[in-house]
Amino acid sequence: MRTEDGYIINKCLNGEPExxxxxxxxxxxxxFAFAYSRLRxxxxxxxxxxxxxxKAYKKLRTLKQWDNFRAWLYSxxxxxxxxxxxxxxxxxxxxxxxxxxxxxxxxxxLDFYQxxxxxxxxxxxxxxxxxxxxEVLTLHxxxxxxxxxxxxxxxxSPATIRQRLSRARAKLKEEMIAMMNTTFQQHKLxxxxxxxxxxxxxxxxxxxxxxxxxxxxxxxxxxxxxxAVLMFSAHLISLTPFGTLFGxxxxxxxxxxxxxxxxxxxxxxxxxxxLSSEQGNGKDSxxxxxxxxxxxxxxxxxxxxxxxxxxxADMPKARYCYTxxxxxxxxxxxxxxxxxxxxxxxxxxxxxADKWTRKADMPTARALLSTxxxxxxxxxxxxxxxxxxxxxxxxxxxxxxADKWTKKxNMPTARCLFCTSEVDxxxxxxxxWxxxxxxxxxxxxxxxADKWTKKADMPTARIEFSTxxxxxxxxxxxxxGGGVFSSTVVEEYNxxADKWTKKADMPTARRCLSTxxxxxxxxxxxxxDINIxxxxxxxxxxxADKWTKKSDMPTARxxTFPSTxxxxxxxxxxxxFVLQGGGLVAxxxxxxxTPxxxxxxxxxxxxxxxxxxxxxx
Numbered sequence: 001m002r003t004e005d006g007y008i009i010n011k012c013l014n015g016e017p018e019x020x021x022x023x024x025x026x027x028x029x030x031x032f033a034f035a036y037s038r039l040r041x042x043x044x045x046x047x048x049x050x051x052x053x054x055k056a057y058k059k060l061r062t063l064k065q066w067d068n069f070r071a072w073l074y075s076x077x078x079x080x081x082x083x084x085x086x087x088x089x090x091x092x093x094x095x096x097x098x099x100x101x102x103x104x105x106x107x108x109x110l111d112f113y114q115x116x117x118x119x120x121x122x123x124x125x126x127x128x129x130x131x132x133x134x135e136v137l138t139l140h141x142x143x144x145x146x147x148x149x150x151x152x153x154x155x156x157s158p159a160t161i162r163q164r165l166s167r168a169r170a171k172l173k174e175e176m177i178a179m180m181n182t183t184f185q186q187h188k189l190x191x192x193x194x195x196x197x198x199x200x201x202x203x204x205x206x207x208x209x210x211x212x213x214x215x216x217x218x219x220x221x222x223x224x225x226x227x228a229v230l231m232f233s234a235h236l237i238s239l240t241p242f243g244t245l246f247g248x249x250x251x252x253x254x255x256x257x258x259x260x261x262x263x264x265x266x267x268x269x270x271x272x273x274x275l276s277s278e279q280g281n282g283k284d285s286x287x288x289x290x291x292x293x294x295x296x297x298x299x300x301x302x303x304x305x306x307x308x309x310x311x312x313a314d315m316p317k318a319r320y321c322y323t324x325x326x327x328x329x330x331x332x333x334x335x336x337x338x339x340x341x342x343x344x345x346x347x348x349x350x351x352x353a354d355k356w357t358r359k360a361d362m363p364t365a366r367a368l369l370s371t372x373x374x375x376x377x378x379x380x381x382x383x384x385x386x387x388x389x390x391x392x393x394x395x396x397x398x399x400x401x402a403d404k405w406t407k408k409x410n411m412p413t414a415r416c417l418f419c420t421s422e423v424d425x426x427x428x429x430x431x432x433w434x435x436x437x438x439x440x441x442x443x444x445x446x447x448x449a450d451k452w453t454k455k456a457d458m459p460t461a462r463i464e465f466s467t468x469x470x471x472x473x474x475x476x477x478x479x480x481g482g483g484v485f486s487s488t489v490v491e492e493y494n495x496x497a498d499k500w501t502k503k504a505d506m507p508t509a510r511r512c513l514s515t516x517x518x519x520x521x522x523x524x525x526x527x528x529d530i531n532i533x534x535x536x537x538x539x540x541x542x543x544a545d546k547w548t549k550k551s552d553m554p555t556a557r558x559x560t561f562p563s564t565x566x567x568x569x570x571x572x573x574x575x576x577f578v579l580q581g582g583g584l585v586a587x588x589x590x591x592x593x594t595p596x597x598x599x600x601x602x603x604x605x606x607x608x609x610x611x612x613x614x615x616x617x
């Protein structure tokens with residue numbers, strides 16, 4: 001059976017160049033980052049990345065093993081960077097004025113001078129490092145890749161990548177890392193890059209592939225694309241290991257789709273319906289002139305500009321629970337149906353099929369725990385029965401592939417109502433309740449060594465808060481404690497420096513909230529304030545240190561934790577409690593949130609920016 005890359009390559013070789021855009025979207029950030037690690041010039045790296053994809057498309061017929069498309073791109077990029085550097089060495093006068101973009105020439109001289117100084121500083125930072133460290137830093141911060149993805153990309157182990165990242169950071173000052181991260185954020189490739197590539201490859205004629213026997217006989221090419229969209233696994237858009245296979249079956253019926261969805265016939269890309277980030281809020285603002293540079297950015301953005309919620313299949317067991325995502329599936333673990341009993345129940349949710357499946361029970365029944373996914377395994381840590389009774393230090397590892405649980409080394413500090421986040425393969429257990437008091441304790445767990453280490457305490461001791469990790473930093477948000485029922489406090493933890501920093505407060509004070517990350521933004525969802533259950537959604541941008549109000553969740557939930565997990569650019573709010581008739585009522589409700597400007601998903605519809613809709617026959 002072919003991988004997703006192989007399926008798309010087959011589409012390209014059989015007369016559907018538009019399908020190549022999915023491969024560009026999938027690999028553009030990593031190829032751009034890899035090129036930059038060699039060239040250390042953003043403009044040159046973007047040019048090389050563009051040439052890489054064009055060359056790859058022209059040479060698709062020569063690729064014997066379609067499953068190796070990623071490694072092939074890596075090889076093409078490496079060779080093109082070497083050729084470029086050799087050509088630059090023979091160029092005596094460096095950069096000609098006519099090579100500089102007009103936009104740069106028109107820029108005020110002071111801005112250009114300051115930006116030049118920033119680039120020079122970044123070059124100095126990177127040049128101070130050996131090539132192997134420079135490479136992993138660039139792939140991580142500019143390419144947005146996890147240690148596992150970098151390991152897959154470079155053909156080495158995640159442990160090796162974690163070691164290289166750790167050593168690279170140790171060689172740099174905290175201010176340098178912050179400067180590097182900020183600069184990379186400003187220079188990431190825009191989605192319009194994909195649009196340009198697709199427009200170019202449409203003009204290129206390539207030799208068709210032979211008939212692929214693994215496609216059902218008689219399917220049209222366009223129907224094959226529909227087949228692909230419906231069948232691809234949920235983690236396609238992120239870099240996946242070789243051998244990722246097809247998942248969900250086709251539904252029993254099809255229909256002509258509405259505006260923004262994929263019609264049965266493949267779309268013409270020549271007519272573009274641009275959606276600009278300047279269109280306004282969808283209420284009273286008149287649309288402004290679209291910006292082609294943002295043509296792909298808000299592909300699935302609803303007209304309201306605040307994201308969209310959709311009802312999904314209910315969880316089989318109504319409860320509050322703890323969720324983690326692995327390989328495009330979400331695992332709801334433990335929890336309680338009534339805040340009295342504790343559960344060992346584990347249920348797997350497949351967002352692509354919108355289907356739940358019962359899995360092996362967790363060995364230790366518990367609630368008020370925390371779960372976190374690292375390198376394909378889920379760790380269920382701590383927890384308890386109720387506050388002050390039966391506090392656990394238990395750590396159990398779940399392997400979703402084997403559907404098997406394994407006992408690991410206990411956490412040093414038994415606790416519940418705490419949080420965990422992962423950075424570079426290490427798990428950080430933060431705050432919580434130890435059975436007598438709220439604590440600010442932070443302990444780091446290394447799953448490879450199965451070892452715990454004490455770290456710097458969180459400044460604000462609290463319970464019922466939430467943490468999320470972005471770009472190597474952990475953000476502890478909200479919660480309660482210290483005489484404050486619900487809090488707006490946000491504190492950032494830097495694991496490399498082992499240091500905490502105060503950040504901008506969350507607008508809505510709350511506890512028992514849940515946070516998830518999409519595209520480098522943190523979404524704080526639900527929770528409660530005193531006995532008011534909230535449906536509030538607020539987005540935090542760590543780079544700008546700024547909060548923005550988003551569309552409320554349809555079903556308010558809090559008082560005890562709702563749980564959210566992000567898969568393929570969407571957030572799934574699962575279970576939780578509401579207050580009804582003076583008592584707590586457990587929910588089985590599942591609601592899916594698509595943030596404004598979320599990237600295209602293979603389970604979702606092709607964007608109208610990739611073509612003109614063809615209405616029904």
